[in-house]
Amino acid sequence: MPDNYVQIDVKNIKDGFARCNMYTGGRCVQIVMQEADYKELIRDGFFIRDGKSKDSADVINTTKTYIPE
8 A cells, every 4th residue: 555545444433423543654543523524424425335334344434545646
């Protein structure tokens, strides 16, 4: 994976917030967003799953891996 990419995994949703891991440049940074914003991003197609169940990596939802050209 190149150093200049971004991917976000949603780990859990609790108390109105989506807790996420953002991967970029070989680093993992924890971020939090309001659940309402997260739901809007699902509708916009930013996240690629419906967000209703976890996968084998314990992730509720994820983005595509964004790599600048």
